[in-house]
Amino acid sequence: MEFxxxxxxxxxxxxxxKTAHGEIKTPIFMPVGTLGAVKxxxxxxxxxxxxxxxxxxxxYHLYLRPGAEILRKAGGLHGFNGWDRPILTxxxxxxxxxxxxxxxxxxxxxEFRSHIDGSKHFFSPENVMDMQRIIGAxxxxxFDECTPYPAEYDYAKKSMELTHRWLxxxxxxxxxxxxxxxxxxxxFPIVQGSVYKDLRKQSAEYISSFESPGYAIGxxxxxEPVEQMYEMTEMVCDILPKDKPRYLMGVGTPANIIRGIGxxxxxxxxxxxxxxxxxxxxxxxxxxxxxxxxxxxxxxxxIDENSPLPLDQQTTKAYLRHLFVAGEMLGPIIGSIHNLAxxxxxxxxxxxxxxxxxxxxxxKEAEASCSQRL
Numbered sequence: 001m002e003f004x005x006x007x008x009x010x011x012x013x014x015x016x017x018k019t020a021h022g023e024i025k026t027p028i029f030m031p032v033g034t035l036g037a038v039k040x041x042x043x044x045x046x047x048x049x050x051x052x053x054x055x056x057x058x059x060y061h062l063y064l065r066p067g068a069e070i071l072r073k074a075g076g077l078h079g080f081n082g083w084d085r086p087i088l089t090x091x092x093x094x095x096x097x098x099x100x101x102x103x104x105x106x107x108x109x110x111e112f113r114s115h116i117d118g119s120k121h122f123f124s125p126e127n128v129m130d131m132q133r134i135i136g137a138x139x140x141x142x143f144d145e146c147t148p149y150p151a152e153y154d155y156a157k158k159s160m161e162l163t164h165r166w167l168x169x170x171x172x173x174x175x176x177x178x179x180x181x182x183x184x185x186x187x188f189p190i191v192q193g194s195v196y197k198d199l200r201k202q203s204a205e206y207i208s209s210f211e212s213p214g215y216a217i218g219x220x221x222x223x224e225p226v227e228q229m230y231e232m233t234e235m236v237c238d239i240l241p242k243d244k245p246r247y248l249m250g251v252g253t254p255a256n257i258i259r260g261i262g263x264x265x266x267x268x269x270x271x272x273x274x275x276x277x278x279x280x281x282x283x284x285x286x287x288x289x290x291x292x293x294x295x296x297x298x299x300x301x302x303i304d305e306n307s308p309l310p311l312d313q314q315t316t317k318a319y320l321r322h323l324f325v326a327g328e329m330l331g332p333i334i335g336s337i338h339n340l341a342x343x344x345x346x347x348x349x350x351x352x353x354x355x356x357x358x359x360x361x362x363x364k365e366a367e368a369s370c371s372q373r374l
Contacts, residue, residue, distance in 0.1 A: 001138075001186040001213040003245050009359035011237065011264040014351045017214070017245050019138040020183035021078065021086045024053045026245060026266040027350055029257065029343045030088060032274065034058045035065070036081045039274050040333045041340065043083055049309055050340045051348075054085060054138075056269050059131050060092030063121075064114055068134045076136025076181050088269075089137035091128050093190075093218070094250070097146035105145060107165065125169035129177065129187075136181050141216060142170040144190045149223040156194035160203050163192045171210055186213035188247060191236050194219060195228045204239035214245040214267075221251045221270075230259055237264035254283055254346055254370040258363050261350050273343050277335030280324045283342045287372035289317075291335070296321045303334075309341045346370070 005015040017024040031038045031046065033055040038046060046052040057077050066080070074080035077087055096103055096110045103112035109124035125143045132140040144163040147156050167189050174187045189207035193199030207215055217236050220229045233248060240246055247267035248260050257268050273283065280292040284304045289296075291303070299317040307313065315334055323331030346366070353362035 001184060003213065003243065005243065007355050007357065009354045009357050010262065011234075012261050012350070012354045012359040012363075013264060013266060014354035015245065015266060017266075019054075019086045019186075021084065021138055022053070024086060024267075025348075025351060027257075027261045027347045027354075028053055028267055029347045030054050030056050030267065030269040031340050032056045032269055032271045033083075034061050036062060036077050036083075038336075038340070040278065040329075040336050041274070043081075045337050046083075046340075047085075049311060049337055051344050052085070052340070055083060055087060057087055057089045057135060057137065058092065058095065059089050059128060059135065059141075060095035060123075062089075062135055063092070063131050064116055068131060071136075072134050072180070076134065078136055079181075086138040087136070088139040089132050089135050089141060090249075091132070091141040091143040091190075092123060093141075093144040094146045096123065097148065100148075105162070107162065109143075109166075125166040126173045129170055129173045133177055133180055133185070136179070136183075136185070138183075138185060139214065140174070140185055140187045142167045142187060142189045144192060144218055146222065147192055147194045147219045149194065149219075151194045153196055153199075156192075156196055156199055159194075160192045160199050163190065164203070164206050167207065167210065171212075188212060188214045188216045190216045190218040190249070191240075192219045193232075195224050195232060197232075197235060200232050200236055201239060204236045208239065208241055212244070214247060215240045216247040216249055217265075218249045220248065221256070226256070229256070230263065233260055233265065234263040254343070255367050257343070257346065258350065258367045258370070261347070261354075262359065262363050268347070273339035274336045277337075277339040278332035280321075280331070280335060282335060283339050283370065284374070285342075285366075285369055287369065287374040289374040291317060291321050292324050293321075303338060304342075307338075307341070307345075309338070312338055312341070 002018045128143040147159040193203040245266040248265045296317040304312040
């Protein structure tokens with residue numbers, strides 16, 4: 001796995017990350033395919049309309065179903081679902097964090113109950129690495145504890161230290177094991193530390209001591225004020241290795257992404273474009289639109305006049321509103337495809353601005369236009 005920075009504009013970067021399943025042009029947004037599928041969106045649409053270069057799968061969910069045995073027989077997730085481009089897998093740390101009522105964290109790992117049938121399971125740094133080997137993700141994430149917000153300083157410190165101990169075990173086990181399907185996989189460590197500057201600095205310095213093809217920032221966008229998220233992101237980016245990609249996990253709105261790129265982030269993921277798309281909220285270059293609003297009932301203009309996507313040009317606002325009001329499943333599908341295509345165009349525009357050396361000018365205009373309500 002190889003990362004090449006092609007140009008910088010202030011702290012923003014444009015690069016290429018080479019993986020076994022293809023090149024990723026950064027900055028990049030990665031659609032979330034928790035169960036090996038992006039909700040309501042087929043792979044043809046992901047490849048051609050959305051132009052996704054990489055998607056996510058989730059270790060926790062894929063472990064529970066279809067399970068390790070089926071995935072291994074299929075030759076990993078690529079063989080199972082037919083996606084031939086890169087895949088990144090979350091370690092399951094965030095899902096375990098969200099199961100706070102049905103899990104127990106110890107130094108050894110996490111004991112938890114399945115959200116499906118209540119059955120008891122155990123994740124350790126080692127078996128999470130084994131599961132991601134079986135999934136066959138191009139990029140594997142270290143097992144971490146996602147610190148909740150708000151968190152007292154002492155809790156955040158102990159949580160970060162646990163993440164660091166787990167990282168060492170992940171890294172050692174990763175080094176001892178081989179890929180199962182004949183291609184290279186990379187392991188990304190994760191920075192934690194909540195919103196405490198000294199903890200974030202300590203964590204960023206610690207994970208930077210591990211030779212890895214990339215590094216991630218976790219535990220943000222979990223309820224903290226957005227300005228604190230920006231502050232933590234910028235500070236951590238200034239510490240992480242300059243020649244490796246940086247991944248801000250679970251972020252976010254178009255404005256969050258524009259700011260994150262400006263701080264030096266290269267990779268993003270979030271359920272927001274698909275979740276909001278399923279709920280009639282569309283992102284456009286002119287602002288955010290709730291297509292259920294009655295104001296669109298007689299508007300026969302395209303849902304996004306500025307979009308090159310045929311679906312956006314062929315579908316009117318009035319028709320899409322009708323689909324949502326009528327409960328027709330096509331509405332959420334169109335909303336999801338539209339939003340994902342918008343996110344991918346946004347990061348592509350950002351990339352062009354970095355290559356042109358004028359990111360800050362572009363970002364100021366783009367953030368203002370994307371954030372207004374229509």
